[in-house]
Amino acid sequence: MGASRDAPGRPQVPEDVAGLHAGVLAWYDEHARDLPWRADDASAWGVLVSEVMLQQTPVARVLPVWHRWLARWPAPADLAAAPAGEAVRAWERLGYPRRALRLHAAATALVERHDGEVPADLEALRALPGVGAYTAAAVASFAFGQRHAVVDTNVRRVQARLVTGVAQPAPALTAAESALAHALLPGPGAAGDARAARWGVAVMELGALVCTARSPRCGACPVAARCAWLLAGAPAHEGPARRAQRWEGTDRQVRGRLLALLREADGALGAADLAAAWPEEVQRERCLSSLLDDGLVVPAPGDAYALPG
Numbered sequence: 473m474g475a476s477r478d479a480p481g482r483p484q485v486p487e488d489v490a491g492l493h494a495g496v497l498a499w500y501d502e503h504a505r506d507l508p509w510r511a512d513d514a515s516a517w518g519v520l521v522s523e524v525m526l527q528q529t530p531v532a533r534v535l536p537v538w539h540r541w542l543a544r545w546p547a548p549a550d551l552a553a554a555p556a557g558e559a560v561r562a563w564e565r566l567g568y569p570r571r572a573l574r575l576h577a578a579a580t581a582l583v584e585r586h587d588g589e590v591p592a593d594l595e596a597l598r599a600l601p602g603v604g605a606y607t608a609a610a611v612a613s614f615a616f617g618q619r620h621a622v623v624d625t626n627v628r629r630v631q632a633r634l635v636t637g638v639a640q641p642a643p644a645l646t647a648a649e650s651a652l653a654h655a656l657l658p659g660p661g662a663a664g665d666a667r668a669a670r671w672g673v674a675v676m677e678l679g680a681l682v683c684t685a686r687s688p689r690c691g692a693c694p695v696a697a698r699c700a701w702l703l704a705g706a707p708a709h710e711g712p713a714r715r716a717q718r719w720e721g722t723d724r725q726v727r728g729r730l731l732a733l734l735r736e737a738d739g740a741l742g743a744a745d746l747a748a749a750w751p752e753e754v755q756r757e758r759c760l761s762s763l764l765d766d767g768l769v770v771p772a773p774g775d776a777y778a779l780p781g
Contacts, residue, residue, distance in 0.1 A: 505658025574602025
């Protein structure tokens with residue numbers, strides 16, 4: 473695929489970047505999933521909640537929890553007024569439950585700093601507890617139509633194949649990938665900013681539905697004819713194989729079982745009650761200690777434990 477450099481040090485971009493934009497955006501218009509946080513009337517708070525929930529968690533698992541969460545806490549002030557433990561309880565089994573505490577802390581900060589509204593300013597978003605560069609850019613783009621590069625795993629994979637010509641991106645986000653994502657954005661300008669925001673979600677969707685990690689559906693790709701990886705003969709990934717994460721018997725599994733017992737309990741549980749979560753005492757105690765350190769569990773009277781108040 474033809475590419476050019478505008479200046480020394482600038483990332484390579486396709487010569488026909490306008491055609492690339494047109495192809496991906498037209499595909500998105502026809503094939504995008506109907507997700508509630510993408511609706512025209514979705515609130516910025518709903519977008520923020522979705523972005524936090526979707527980190528390392530599939531859409532199918534997030535959808536029902538997101539709906540229940542927004543029904544219960546439709547605005548940041550609603551969540552901020554609830555105990556942090558209720559956020560952990562409502563997180564259900566999405567995994568990585570510290571995200572629930574971070575959302576609760578972000579809601580509290582929104583009430584204290586922004587009158588309960590999600591700010592549009594990128595730096596104000598990044599200053600919220602638990603909100604990093606990716607989440608801030610995603611909210612600014614998807615909730616407010618701003619021009620920011622939103623680079624998740626799917627976007628990195630599409631860029632790697634389409635522009636760089638390799639099967640998989642690097643194990644961790646690189647400065648070159650971020651620069652390329654910025655260079656590929658439509659715009660700037662009022663119309664370009666809105667188009668850039670749509671481009672960001674469209675590339676993400678293309679990676680999720682077509683340009684998948686293991687079995688890409690290249691025949692369904694709207695820009696396959698421009699794909700550097702395909703034009704190079706779809707070379708195999710040369711880096712180390714990505715290992716699937718083990719779950720059975722891990723501390724993550726034990727932590728999840730302990731939290732599940734506490735979520736279902738009406739009040740605190742004693743150490744003997746928590747023993748039902750996992751038979752091996754040393755690992756169970758280690759995991760309970762880590763939950764205490766993370767603030768997901770707190771000590772209660774009578775040598776018991778509970779979700780935070």
